[in-house]
Amino acid sequence: MGRLRTIVARPLAMLAHEPPGWPAFRGRLRSEAITARVGLLLGIAVGLCFGTGILSHYQYTPWSWIAIPSAPVWGYRLTQGIHVITGLAAIPLLITKLWSVFPKLFVWPPARSVVHGLERLSVAILVSASIVEVTIGLLNILNWYPWRFSFIDVHHWLAWVIIGSLLLHIAVKLPVIRRGLTRQALEAPDNLPAGVGATAGAESDLEAPAGGITRRGVLIASGAGAGIVALTTAGQALTPLRPVALLGVRDPQRAPLGVPINRTAAQAGVRQLATAPDYRLRMAGPKPFDLTLAELEAMPTVRRSLPISCVEGWSAGADWDGIELMDLVTRMGGAADSRVVLGSLEPDGPFKRSLIFGPQLQAALLATHLNGVRLTLDHGYPVRLIAPNRAGVFNTKWITQIGLAR
Known part of the structure; x- marks a missing residue:
């Protein structure tokens, strides 16, 4: 019995301490304040993208008892334009969000309990599905399909996986989100979780260490990135913005008879x-x-x-x-x-x-x-x-x- 206890105790003791060379993250920019605020913008973008995507998918599989209306004639132009604009704008927001929570990938021990392990698994599903979704969506815009699966089906069902795991994530993290959206969280010296190798600093948000960027600066840069992507894409659907549609892959003004051609x-x-x-x-x-x-x-x-x-x-x-x-x-x-x-x-x-x-x-x-x-x-x-x-x-x-x- 004593030997059995020793066999069980050794791995448990090993889990109590970080392995040699385990990454340690020091700094003050990664925080609940950044994660919550970027997450809020990302959640809005994902929600709009999901809703308009469902409307678009209905064109592929309409129910016989609910016909697609013919008015307004610009309805699909609006909803699909919003879908693509918000999907592209979500990319810089997603990158910032993943950067802000990257240290949590190295929390030790990896799972403090069964519930904590399941929570981390749901986050892994959310992150991986989101990365795949925006990647194949971007490649679809470029009309490049380096895969053998059906883009339509995979893109549709991944959207449901993302929205379901996102709602679960919000429900679990709601107290943290509320705390992160407060002004106190934005100006707190450090919000990195315990066990991630964080070192608390004394600087406020208005005093960037060594002249570096502040948390507000990170948020402004992230929002500006998303805004620039949206602005330079929207011209594909919004005629007044066409002169600045630098990221638009189709320009009707240069297309034969004023209408782009996807398939010749x-x-x-x-x-x-x-x-x-x-x-x-x-x-x-x-x-x-x-x-x-x-x-x-x-x-x-x-x-x-x-x-x-x-x-x-x-x-x-x-x-x-x-x-x-x-x-x-x-x-x-x-x-x-x-x-x-x-x-x-x-x-x-x-x-x-x-x-x-x-x-x-x-x-x-x-x-x-x-x-x-x-x-x-x-x-x-x-x-x-x-x-x-x-x-x-x-x-x-x-x-x-x-x-x-x-």
Whole structure:
């Protein structure tokens, strides 16, 4: 029995002391004041990003009994613009937040109890999920996908992991957050937790050690970084800010016909099919019929000013001329309450088909012209869908078939 006690006691005794060479952090900038204030800004950004992201994801998986509204026509332009702006602004805030709590990674012992261990595990999940989320989100904006998994699914479910673990983290740390948001915490000499190798200093916030940056300086720099990222990105969606959209990856003013192109006809493999002399638009309803390109172009058209908005955050207002989709749906035996499927000439891909119903269907056009000019191949020639308050990827290009969903 005595030997057993010795075997158990030795590792417990080792856990009571930090290992040789264990990192020690000295200083006064990392504090509850910085962590709480940056965390508050980060929480607001994450909340806005999550909410607008859910609205965007609904375009991918709409419920049959809740149609996506067609008004305001700029609704998706606003929500997706906020989503991308807040997501990018969260990056410098996340970096600052992780810097402020980095010493806690080396708290000894690693887990003081089962509850403490579970708490640290939840934080690890929150941090790792957040890093992956902003990384793949940024790469999506750049249209670079160096992975084999579905970005849409992973990005969506990671968002739920982040928001759930964030709410749990806030609930656990609420007393610390409240204390950190006080003025006393900002001006306290040191707030590093015990056991992290912190050395208390005597300086106030207004007296930076050795002329270094103050806590307020860290907060100002962090907020300014997030603000600059937001300002230089927002021009992709907000026309007045377009001249300062230095971080915008799409500039409508330099795009063909004033609308950026994410996927070209060559990338989609439709060049020959879209320009084939035997092109037909097949209407596969209860009263099926085909239309040649000449017959399509001879039909009456209307003009509508509608923005087109992309999940990457850019958007552009444009004038579209085209045939009212409801005219063709009615002619093939459909009605205003039909669920319509549009098929592209694109041989494969997740957006080869799209579903439209409700107010969007009733307001949609089969566009033939963009800003007064016949559609180019890359913009969807011979015809494409354009509907208000709809994600750009679902404004299907190179349409060849229209039918009714079962």
